[in-house]
Amino acid sequence: MINFDNSATTYPKPQPVSRAVQLAVQRYGGNPGRSGHRISREAAQQVFDVRQKAADLFKSEVENVAFTPNCTYALNMAIKGILQYGGEAIISSLEHNSVARPVYDLFRHRGVKYSIARVSNDDDETVRDFEELITPKTKCIICTAASNVTGQILPVKRIAELAGKHDIPFICDCAQASGVLDVTIDDGIDFLCTSGHKGLYGPTGTGLLITNGKYPLSTIIEGGTGATSAELEQTGLWPERMESGTINTVGIMGLGKGIDFVSQKGRKNIFSHESALCQQLIRTLEKHENITIYRSHKASYAPIVSFNIEGYTSEQVTAYLSSKGFALRGGLQCAALAHHSLGTLLTGAVRFSPSVFNDSRQTMMLCREIEKIADKKVNI
Amino acid sequence: MPKSLIAMTSITYAMKAKRLLNDQGFYCEITRTPKNLGTGCGYSIQVTKPPKEIILMLEKHGLPHGNILINAGG
Numbered sequence: 001m002i003n004f005d006n007s008a009t010t011y012p013k014p015q016p017v018s019r020a021v022q023l024a025v026q027r028y029g030g031n032p033g034r035s036g037h038r039i040s041r042e043a044a045q046q047v048f049d050v051r052q053k054a055a056d057l058f059k060s061e062v063e064n065v066a067f068t069p070n071c072t073y074a075l076n077m078a079i080k081g082i083l084q085y086g087g088e089a090i091i092s093s094l095e096h097n098s099v100a101r102p103v104y105d106l107f108r109h110r111g112v113k114y115s116i117a118r119v120s121n122d123d124d125e126t127v128r129d130f131e132e133l134i135t136p137k138t139k140c141i142i143c144t145a146a147s148n149v150t151g152q153i154l155p156v157k158r159i160a161e162l163a164g165k166h167d168i169p170f171i172c173d174c175a176q177a178s179g180v181l182d183v184t185i186d187d188g189i190d191f192l193c194t195s196g197h198k199g200l201y202g203p204t205g206t207g208l209l210i211t212n213g214k215y216p217l218s219t220i221i222e223g224g225t226g227a228t229s230a231e232l233e234q235t236g237l238w239p240e241r242m243e244s245g246t247i248n249t250v251g252i253m254g255l256g257k258g259i260d261f262v263s264q265k266g267r268k269n270i271f272s273h274e275s276a277l278c279q280q281l282i283r284t285l286e287k288h289e290n291i292t293i294y295r296s297h298k299a300s301y302a303p304i305v306s307f308n309i310e311g312y313t314s315e316q317v318t319a320y321l322s323s324k325g326f327a328l329r330g331g332l333q334c335a336a337l338a339h340h341s342l343g344t345l346l347t348g349a350v351r352f353s354p355s356v357f358n359d360s361r362q363t364m365m366l367c368r369e370i371e372k373i374a375d376k377k378v379n380i
Numbered sequence: 381m382p383k384s385l386i387a388m389t390s391i392t393y394a395m396k397a398k399r400l401l402n403d404q405g406f407y408c409e410i411t412r413t414p415k416n417l418g419t420g421c422g423y424s425i426q427v428t429k430p431p432k433e434i435i436l437m438l439e440k441h442g443l444p445h446g447n448i449l450i451n452a453g454g
Contacts, residue, residue: 033391034421036412048395063392227390229420237444240390 002362005327007148007176007304007353009197009204016257021203024253031246033226043249050256051239057259058192058210059184066209066242067252071175072098074193074209077242078171079103079142081217082191087139089114090130092154094147094338099173103142113137119147119341121298123155130159140169145177149338149349150294151278151304153181160188169215176302179262180271185212199270200262201356202255205248211238219244270356274303277354277363281305284367288374294342294349306342306349309373312380314348317373320380321350324369328352384431385424386438387417387446394423397443401427401434417447424449 003011024046030039032047048062055062068074079102083089089103093116106112117130130141141163146153156172163170171191177183179199185192189212196206211217222234223244235241262270282305285291290310295301309317314330321328331348332339339345354363372378388394394410401408406429413422424446427434431448438445 033423036423041410044391045395048392051392062396063390225390227420227422228418229422231420235390237390237393239392 001325001327002358002366003327004352004354004358004362004366005329006355006358007198007333007351008329009195010199010201010355010357012357013203013254014201014257014261016261017201017203017254020257021250021254024250028249028253032249033240034224034246046253046256047247047249050252050259053256053259053263054208054210057184057263058208059186060192060210060212063238064185064211064213066239067247068193068207068209068242069205069248070197070207071173071193071195072207074207075099075142075171075173076102077209077220078191078193078217079140080106080220082140082169082171082215083110083112084218084220086111088112088135088137090117090133090138090141091115092117092119092126092130092143093341094119094144094149094152094154095142095335096144096148096173096175096338097334097336098175099142099144100335100337116337117143119152119154121152121296123158127155127158127162131162134162134166134168138166138168140171142171142173144173144175145181145183146302146304147335147338148176148304149333149335149342149351150306151176151301151353152295153177153300153302156183156189157187163190164188176304180267180274180302182267185210190214191217196251196255196258200255201258203251203258206251206255209242213238217242221245265356271303273356274354274358275301277358277360278303278305278352280360280363281352281367284371288371291370291374294344303354305352307352308344308347308349309370312373314344314350316380317350317370320373320378321366321369326366326369328366381428382451383426383428384434384451385411385414385417385426385449386431386434387413387422387424387448389422389444389446391423393443393445394425397425397438397445400437400441400443401425404437406434413446414449417449422446
């Protein structure tokens, strides 16, 4: 099977990631940060080294990098940590459910109000829309760096600047941006949330919550941190404050090798390679009048392409492609808000998301199958 | 050589301190914080340089620390 569903999780993983996972299980079985004995300290050293790699990649301080089980956890921790006691939030119209649902839950149960800024193909309009929604009660702005449906890149630096100007914490969902776009804490992001298993090529079960330390963050999970254990109050110091319970040493060690892989390849090179495959697909899709591509010439995109073929639901198309050995994701990609904006809430969309391991030949083979559907040469 | 213990506020800060001191050519090892130095579980750094000098370095790099035990043996 050829995987073009790498926005869900990258697969295959680089060999060193697999080896690091195996090594973690075999040699680093101690509980990091919990004991003074050698196996605990050795595991802690491995975790620290990966923390430093993540800090370097996202231009942060090592102590400001917290490991989470995935990006959704990181976003929940940031969003609920800021809005725990109420207030107002602004989110974008392209948010994944990992942002939309926690905000909606806070609206339903904690009296939090929220508004949705429309993402336009024109960055000036997008930033203006965010600005117009700011009120004296706005407690945070949350937006994705790149849509997981269309790949559209949002003007993160400008939104961060806007949030900074109003002294509002800015939370950024970098799940689709990490590993392909140069998004870092330096962009003015107060809480950068990302998965470790997508563009960073780590194993599933890994994510990161990174802060610039500007705003305090309440916790939504408390417990053992290996520090100040005699006190009932949760430690105030990052990263342990955000890492209650035993952390995923095995996944984290794999993630370290994933970050090495991305650093060695270079984000620009990865972006260029994957974008070239997207363009190859788009050239084929554009030949067919019965195919709608959800892109605009005015906007910039991460290497993701979503499309639909007239007369078919996205699930019908992806089921056919799956039978031919191609993994693409149909449906709503857990982003109803984005599909509402696109007008594809009923059909969903077929999403093509390559990784560094895909190539032009594989994309050409996929194009042939898509053309068979578009030309009605197959019954699906 | 007399050793001193400086309690650190977390394992992450202990490791960051160790790296900083090692990079500058100073001896530094991480050890469990003894009961008389901390509040519950925790980690300390064991150093041979005069603690005053080390503390200044930690503070210069924004590394929070706890109590100090001079001449901790070893």
